[in-house]
Amino acid sequence: MELSAIVEDSCARDWETVDPDTVEPVRFAVIGLGWFTKGRALPALEASDRCEPSVMVSSSTEKAERVAAETEGADHGITYEQFHDGVASDAYDAVYIVTPNALHLEYVETAADLGKAVLCEKPMERDSERAARLRDVAAEAGVELMIAYRMHTEPAVRRAQDLIDAGYVGEPMSVTGDMSQRLLDRIDPNPDQWRLDEELAGGGALFDIGIYPLNTARYLLDADPRSVTGNTSSSHAAFDEVDETVAFSVEFPEEVYGQFYASHNARQSSGITVTGTEGQVRIEPAFFQDQTRQLHVSRGDGRASVTIEKVDQMLAEFDYFADRLRGDEPIHADGDHGLVDMRAMEAVYEAAETDQWVSVD
Amino acid sequence: MELSAIVEDSCARDWETVDPDTVEPVRFAVIGLGWFTKGRALPALEASDRCEPSVMVSSSTEKAERVAAETEGADHGITYEQFHDGVASDAYDAVYIVTPNALHLEYVETAADLGKAVLCEKPMERDSERAARLRDVAAEAGVELMIAYRMHTEPAVRRAQDLIDAGYVGEPMSVTGDMSQRLLDRIDPNPDQWRLDEELAGGGALFDIGIYPLNTARYLLDADPRSVTGNTSSSHAAFDEVDETVAFSVEFPEEVYGQFYASHNARQSSGITVTGTEGQVRIEPAFFQDQTRQLHVSRGDGRASVTIEKVDQMLAEFDYFADRLRGDEPIHADGDHGLVDMRAMEAVYEAAETDQWVSVD
Numbered sequence: 001m002e003l004s005a006i007v008e009d010s011c012a013r014d015w016e017t018v019d020p021d022t023v024e025p026v027r028f029a030v031i032g033l034g035w036f037t038k039g040r041a042l043p044a045l046e047a048s049d050r051c052e053p054s055v056m057v058s059s060s061t062e063k064a065e066r067v068a069a070e071t072e073g074a075d076h077g078i079t080y081e082q083f084h085d086g087v088a089s090d091a092y093d094a095v096y097i098v099t100p101n102a103l104h105l106e107y108v109e110t111a112a113d114l115g116k117a118v119l120c121e122k123p124m125e126r127d128s129e130r131a132a133r134l135r136d137v138a139a140e141a142g143v144e145l146m147i148a149y150r151m152h153t154e155p156a157v158r159r160a161q162d163l164i165d166a167g168y169v170g171e172p173m174s175v176t177g178d179m180s181q182r183l184l185d186r187i188d189p190n191p192d193q194w195r196l197d198e199e200l201a202g203g204g205a206l207f208d209i210g211i212y213p214l215n216t217a218r219y220l221l222d223a224d225p226r227s228v229t230g231n232t233s234s235s236h237a238a239f240d241e242v243d244e245t246v247a248f249s250v251e252f253p254e255e256v257y258g259q260f261y262a263s264h265n266a267r268q269s270s271g272i273t274v275t276g277t278e279g280q281v282r283i284e285p286a287f288f289q290d291q292t293r294q295l296h297v298s299r300g301d302g303r304a305s306v307t308i309e310k311v312d313q314m315l316a317e318f319d320y321f322a323d324r325l326r327g328d329e330p331i332h333a334d335g336d337h338g339l340v341d342m343r344a345m346e347a348v349y350e351a352a353e354t355d356q357w358v359s360v361d
Numbered sequence: 362m363e364l365s366a367i368v369e370d371s372c373a374r375d376w377e378t379v380d381p382d383t384v385e386p387v388r389f390a391v392i393g394l395g396w397f398t399k400g401r402a403l404p405a406l407e408a409s410d411r412c413e414p415s416v417m418v419s420s421s422t423e424k425a426e427r428v429a430a431e432t433e434g435a436d437h438g439i440t441y442e443q444f445h446d447g448v449a450s451d452a453y454d455a456v457y458i459v460t461p462n463a464l465h466l467e468y469v470e471t472a473a474d475l476g477k478a479v480l481c482e483k484p485m486e487r488d489s490e491r492a493a494r495l496r497d498v499a500a501e502a503g504v505e506l507m508i509a510y511r512m513h514t515e516p517a518v519r520r521a522q523d524l525i526d527a528g529y530v531g532e533p534m535s536v537t538g539d540m541s542q543r544l545l546d547r548i549d550p551n552p553d554q555w556r557l558d559e560e561l562a563g564g565g566a567l568f569d570i571g572i573y574p575l576n577t578a579r580y581l582l583d584a585d586p587r588s589v590t591g592n593t594s595s596s597h598a599a600f601d602e603v604d605e606t607v608a609f610s611v612e613f614p615e616e617v618y619g620q621f622y623a624s625h626n627a628r629q630s631s632g633i634t635v636t637g638t639e640g641q642v643r644i645e646p647a648f649f650q651d652q653t654r655q656l657h658v659s660r661g662d663g664r665a666s667v668t669i670e671k672v673d674q675m676l677a678e679f680d681y682f683a684d685r686l687r688g689d690e691p692i693h694a695d696g697d698h699g700l701v702d703m704r705a706m707e708a709v710y711e712a713a714e715t716d717q718w719v720s721v722d
Contacts, residue, residue, distance in 0.1 A: 173627045174608065176537060176620065180636065229590055229718070233616040247535065247618035249610050255594040257608035259537065259620035266534045266636050267660070275541065275627050299628070357590070357716045 003297065003304060006162070010295075010308045011155040015320055018327040020049040026322040029055035029092040029116070031083065031107050032099035033067050040289065041098060044314035046072045050322035055092045057083045084110045094119060094325065096148075096318075100194040101202050102126035105134045112141035119321050121148045123211055124335070126202030128342040135335025146321050146331045147338035151216045153316040156293035156308045160274070160281045161220050168299060170278030172221055175258045177213025177273070179287045180266035184238060196238050204242025206232070206345050210262030212287040214250070215341055216272050217258050220281075225250045225258075225344045227359045229351040235265060248348045251357075289313055364658065364665060367523070371656075371669045372516040376681055379688040381410040387683040390416035390453040390477070392444065392468050393460035394428050401650065402459060405675035407433045411683035416453045418444045445471045455480060455686065457509075457679075461555040462563050463487035466495045473502035480682050482509045484572055485696070487563030489703040496696030507682050507692045508699035512577045514677040517654035517669045521635070521642045522581050529660060531639025533582055536619045538574025538634070540648045541627035545599060557599050565603025567593070567706050571623030573648040575611070576702055577633050578619050581642075586611045586619075586705045588720045590712040596626060609709045612718075650674055 028045060030037060030053055045053035055076040058064040064077030076088040084106075094117035097107045104125050111118050118138055124131035124147055138145035151157045164172060183195070194200040195208055218224055230248030234240065244265050250258035270291075271284035279299030285291040293308040324331045340360070347358040389406060391398060391414055406414035416437040419425040425438030437449040445467075455478035458468045465486050472479050479499055485492035485508055499506035512518045525533060544556070555561040556569055579585055591609030595601065605626050611619035632645035640660030646652040654669040685692045701721070708719040 169628070173606065173624060174539070174622050176539070176622070178535070178537070178636070182638070227716075229610070231612060231616070231618055235616075245534065245616070245618075247610065247620060249590070249608065249620065251592060255592070255596075255606070257592055257606075257622065259608060259610065259622065261535050261537070261618065261620065261636075263534060263636075265638060267530070267638060267640050269636055269641055269659075275539070275622075275624075275630055277543070277626060277628060279628050280630055298630075355588075355718045 003306070006159045006295070007306055010159055010306065011311055013316070013319070014158065015153060016323055017329050018323050023326040025050055025052045026094050026325050027052045027054040027092045029057055029083065029088070029095045031057040031080070031095055031097050033058040033063060034098070037098050038067065040314050041096065042067075042071050044312055044318055047312065047315055048318050048322070050326070051318045055088050083107070086114060089114050089116070093117065094321070097121060100200040101207065102130070102200045105130050105137070108134045108145070109137050112137045112143050115141065115143060117144040117325055119146050119148055119318075122215070122338060122341070123202065123207045123345065124338040124342055126200070128339060128346050131335075131339050131342040135339055138335060144325060144331055145335050146324070147333045147335065148317060149215055149219070149333045150313040150317045151212065151287065152219060152333055153320045154293070154313055155311055156283050156286070156295050157216060157219065159295060159308065160283055163281050163297065164220055164274055168279050168297070169274055169276030169281055172256055172274055172276045174256065174275045175217045175221060175252075175273065176260070177217055177258070177271065177286070178261040179209040179212045179270045180261070180263040181209070181268045181288070182266070183264035184236060196242060198241035201242055203345060203349065204234075204239060204244060204246075205262045205264045206243055206246040206248070206348060209264070209287070210246050210248070210260060211341055211345065212270070213260045213262065213272050214344060216286070217250070217260070218340070220272070220274055221252060221256060223252045223256065224340050225360045226253060227251045227357045228344055228347045229357045230348040232349070232352045239264070246348065246352070248351070250344070364667070367520045367656070368667055371520055371667065372672055374677070374680075375519065376514060377684055378690050379684050384687040386411055386413045387455050387686050388413045388415040388453045390418055390444065390449075390456045392418040392441070392456055392458050394419040394424060395459070398459050399428065401675050402457065403428075403432050405673055405679055408673065408676055409679050409683070411680045411687075416449050444468070447475060450475050450477070454478065455682070458482060461561040462568065463491070463561045466491050466498070469495045469506070470498050473498045473504050476502065476504060478505040478686055480507050480509055480679075483576070483699060483702070484563065484568045484706065485699040485703055487561070489700060489707050492696075492700050492703040496700055499696060505686060505692055506696050507685070508694045508696065509678060510576055510580070510694045511674040511678040512573065512648065513580060513694055514681045515654070515674055516672055517644045517647070517656050518577060518580065520656060520669065521644055524642050524658065525581055525635055529640050529658070530635055530637030530642055533617055533635055533637045535617065535636045536578045536582060536634065537621070538578055538619070538632065538647070539622040540570040540573045540631045541622070541624040542570070542629045542649070543627070544625035545597060557603060559602035562603055564706060564710065565595075565600060565605060565607075566623045566625045567604055567607040567609070567709060570625070570648075571607050571609070571621060572702055572706065573631070574621045574623070574633050575705060577647070578611070578621070579701070581633070581635055582613060582617060584613045584617065585701050586721045587614060588612045588718045589705055589708045590718045591709040593710070593713045600625070607709065607713075609712070611705070
């Protein structure tokens with residue numbers, strides 16, 4: 001992997017296997033119509049050649065039909081109950097689940113019963129036990145399951161992985177990553193905000209944004225945590241149930257050490273750095289959408305910063321999922337992959353409670 | 362503190378209190394004539410208006426006299442034994458101790474007996490017990506003691522501290538720092554290399570370079586560690602006695618979390634980042650000499666990178682020490698300050714042995 005190839009072809013969709021003109025688009029039932037769905041997911045599904053947002057699913061018929069009317073390609077608006085009853089199930093091939101974490105499982109159960117493929121937002125569920133059931137339900141029904149890690153199709157992350165795979169940094173030795181934003185400046189912290197509700201979310205900053213540097217580190221290193229420790233804290237009353245801030249350390253195999261930070265109270269920041277015996281690769285900014293990525297590399301006496309065009313990360317993620325459904329290649333971020341994050345994050349919470357290092361099963 | 366002031370006046374010697382033209386220069390006995398002394402310390406002492414390298418102290422008269430002959434202002438070359446016997450003690454006012462860590466105490470004892478001020482390289486000693494004795498010996502004799510943290514007079518670090526003090530980042534929440542270089546590419550790993558000898562050094566990457574991000578974090582935050590955890594590893598036989606690599610986490614007061622990494626086997630890298638509720642300040646590269654510093658700041662919607670002229674860090678450190686000896690202001694990095702690092706680093710080693718969080722006394 002040469003730097004010049006990255007400069008020239010940084011946004012290559014190197015994961016594509018199927019020509020979209022040769023297959024039918026994947027029709028989605030979109031479950032959960034919050035701000036992320038309306039602002040990010042639906043525009044991407046509308047723009048995609050490989051996907052169609054055909055069925056909108058929400059708490060009320062009125063809301064679902066209103067969003068359907070506003071969405072190109074959508075011809076059904078149904079309630080959660082109607083979804084569970086199989087209404088309009090001929091109109092979609094797959095479901096995209098973007099509800100509060102603790103509700104993921106029940107929609108996967110219905111999708112499995114209906115024989116529909118599943119794209120499920122991360123984290124998989126509110127706890128690892130439910131996440132394991134989610135994985136098993138999909139496997140037993142033989143429906144495809146992908147966990148929606150959009151970093152896996154983010155060009156800057158893929159190019160960083162290409163470099164690391166090609167030995168650019170030598171033997172990886174350390175990874176550091178962070179993701180922070182001031183959530184309370186962005187949302188109304190009313191009691192209905194599910195991200196602040198332990199029962200619905202399962203966790204706070206760690207589950208919501210700490211998962212980005214953690215999972216991206218796993219992706220870049222192709223390695224999973226062996227043990228973890230960490231601390232959590234909260235300074236605002238809105239975060240009395242879940243962590244506002246988390247700092248955690250991960251021991252990966254072969255004595256590679258990871259150090260991560262995520263906060264819903266710190267200034268917006270996001271980055272990930274892999275340092276090896278020979279070089280260093282750093283993505284900064286890394287994780288928020290709508291930021292042009294920079295890949296900062298150094299090796300020998302030199303260093304370079306490569307600017308990578310911004311892509312629609314949701315579009316890339318949906319297209320990847322559709323490519324895999326229409327083709328024969330396996331889906332990468334499967335249930336087993338997502339479950340590793342769930343177990344690692346639970347271990348971080350246990351470590352924060354006990355002031356210990358906790359091994360990850 | 363305005364960014365424009367930093368751009369305009371980044372290398373201001375804002376610590377100066379005494380006009381060098383109004384006082385006698387401080388004459389130094391330089392104890393230990395290794396590559397660092399010859400390459401870094403002596404050129405700075407020669408260049409200084411405030412200091413003079415008057416006495417060279419080494420293992421043999423021949424070596425000491427040879428270095429004295431090559432050094433402008435030096436008129437004595439004596440052995441360690443002669444130093445302990447008080448030879449040429451009229452020819453210097455202060456000692457600069459740059460021997461292996463485990464020998465610092467004995468030279469401080471003699472300097473104290475002779476009533477000479479002490480500038481002692483970091484880490485203070487090979488363990489905290491000896492470091493505490495070193496501090497006490499100087500205090501009981503009433504001689505001034507400074508631990509040689511050159512980052513305290515590095516302009517980029519001082520300007521970062523100015524910004525943090527002025528509230529630029531809001532409330533500090535997190536600090537990350539690293540320092541790595543491939544030591545075995547730079548030195549001959551023969552058995553005489555004291556940095557690899559646990560008895561002489563006391564520790565490896567942590568004592569030698571991990572102390573930079575640790576101490577600079579303390580300096581920038583004006584806060585000391587409460588508890589630590591970490592891991593150490595070694596991959597080369599040369600590091601069978603001391604850590605080649607260390608990754609460690611620090612809990613500072615008020616739930617500020619620190620994450621640090623240092624390795625003698627990773628690609629050269631050095632940086633420190635403080636993230637707060639409102640902004641972020643990052644120095645990168647930070648710690649190695651001969652690199653032009655960059656101060657990267659962000660707040661609100663903007664970010665800026667300020668390039669700061671390279672200064673001779675050793676010259677600034679010596680001049681600061683001489684300024685304090687000739688004036689009335691207290692010396693900042695005193696023995697108590699150095700001892701905190703010793704105790705924190707020992708706690709990291711204990712944590713690495715026990716897989717625990719260890720509180721720092």
